[in-house]
Amino acid sequence: MYAFDYHKPRSLAEATALLNANPEARLLAGGMTLIPTLKQRLASPSDLVDLGGLPDLAGIFVGDGEVRIGAMTTHATVAHSAEVRAALPALAALAEGIGDPQVRHRGTIGGSISNADPAADYPAGVVGLGATVVTDRREIAADNFFTGMFETALEPGEIVRQVRFPIPEAAGYAKFPNPASRYAVAGVFVARAAGGVRVAVTGAGPSVFRVPEMEAALTASFTPEAIASVLVDADDLNTDLHATAAYRAHLVGVMAARAVTSALES
């Protein structure tokens, strides 16, 4: 690991000031991606600004038709929250499926979405539910937040504070996990709400994406059969040692059907 200076601010304003004063600084949330990246010398920030000293950034609030999750809330906290399990069980199940128990004890929702790994689980939930990302300066709709592989709409120094999920009528998430890492080879989040059905796919492409053909078919009939004939184009999907693009395209259909089944059972 390259050397860096370490700061643990006691307020959001202090964190912002540190980021502004050090253009090569990086935020540290749970560190489940950043620390392995530093260990491999794939990043060399001048400073780390640890958000672990800001308890206001962690916590769960359910009410007003929403589930609000603070950026520093761990995956384990979301997975085991009785309130989240009651209001939005698909999101609790998604959190329970991330990595392994020790990763879930440290990893956070804010860190996950800010990192925007193309195979991470939370981006599917954020886009599938049409959530809103609240930062220190604005609110960003999920559809505008993820802009590419490891790319988001966040500006330099912008800090995610909270994610606000509207509570849907029904929702489900299904993924085909990589057996070693538990990252999604393909994962699909499906949500039915008053405004229609949303289908968001992670793991299969360079970034999370929606499938309008599936959304239309499921808005007409919210059943696994409704999307059985929808073919996903493999042209823009990922090929790596785990799966070809064609296999991922097939998996998206299978996972979407399972997610719908899960939503109907919840």
Place this chain on the structure above:
Amino acid sequence: MIDTVTVMFSVNGNDVSAAVEPRTLLVTFLREHLGLTGTHIGCDTSQCGACVVHLDGRSVKSCTMLAVQADGQAVTTIEGLGTPEKLHPMQAAFNENHGLQCGFCTPGMIMSAVDFAQGNPSPTPHEVREWLEGNICRCTGYHNIVASVEAGARAMAKA
């Protein structure tokens, strides 16, 4: 010029204060600064779980944390769990069920299992296997490890 940072936390019930480089990993601090070599470094890529310790009672991978991140908290390592004369019930269960072959993964397995058993006193083998997702045994001795965790969880509930 990188400044050292002073960290203060408890390790196995003892207060520890030290000046560390920010990049010092918690596992490095435990092993090289405190000499607590029961916590192992296996993969060094956050996957194998040989480095699992407890932070305020919850299992974490000490190779994927900076020592400074533990500031103000309570760290427990395998050395803090039991003694050779008086093993922790989970350690005794691994002994009785031959839950180890080479033994390299064992400290992490036991620390992970103790955290698990605190929340689940009578787990099924399936639940144990799901929980042990983050712990790898390259001897592939999982069968006896699962039996050990089941027995250890029951023993902890009685203790």
